[in-house]
Amino acid sequence: MRPELRPGRYVFAASDDPALAGAALAAFREDEGLSLILPEEAAAAAGLPTDPALRWIVLTVNSSLTGVGLTEAVSAALARYAIPCNVVAALHHDHLFVPAERAEDALGVLEHLSRSEDS
Numbered sequence: 001m002r003p004e005l006r007p008g009r010y011v012f013a014a015s016d017d018p019a020l021a022g023a024a025l026a027a028f029r030e031d032e033g034l035s036l037i038l039p040e041e042a043a044a045a046a047g048l049p050t051d052p053a054l055r056w057i058v059l060t061v062n063s064s065l066t067g068v069g070l071t072e073a074v075s076a077a078l079a080r081y082a083i084p085c086n087v088v089a090a091l092h093h094d095h096l097f098v099p100a101e102r103a104e105d106a107l108g109v110l111e112h113l114s115r116s117e118d119s
Contacts, residue, residue, distance in 0.1 A: 001061040001070075003110035009040040009053040009100050012086070020046050025056070026088060026095075037088070037097070054086070055103035057096040057110065070094060077113045078106055 010025060014033050021027055024036040044050050059074070071087050071094065078085045078098070083106045086097040098106040 001059050001110070001114045003096075003107055003114065004058045004060055005103055005107050006056040006058060008056070010037055010056055010097060011040055011043045011048070011050050011053060012036070012097070013038050013043050013046075013048040015046065015048065017046065026090075053100040054097040055100050055106075057098060057103070057106060059094045059096065059110070061093070073113065074110065077109050081105060081109055083109065 013036050015021070015036060016034050020038070020042065021034060021036060023042040024038050026037040028035045038046075038048070040050050040053055059070070061070075071089070074094070074096065075085060075087065078096075083098055083102045085106070088095040088097070096106070096110075
């Protein structure tokens with residue numbers, strides 16, 4: 001696993017605006033409506049809340065949709081350092097959204113976890 005911190009800041013927001021959905025990094029249809037992961041600038045331009053601002057970390061390992069344990073290991077490692085994390089599993093990789101002010105800390109924890117898995 002090689003964690004990569006992506007540039008930019010993101011927010012989770014709710015909106016049924018089709019134009020805004022097109023700006024989303026990801027979307028999920030929930031009972032309450034459409035949840036979006038938006039660049040902070042897009043959310044601000046639409047008048048949506050931009051707090052908390054999150055940073056995006058990609059786990060560059062091909063994770064199986066039926067695999068067991070990766071999310072738990074990552075969540076537990078971050079929890080030991082009181083770093084909140086929202087995990088989004090996609091087809092090829094897992095994606096983590098952590099508070100912007102803790103992103104570098106989270107990256108360090110994940111890099112340490114990766115090194116310990118390699119040994």
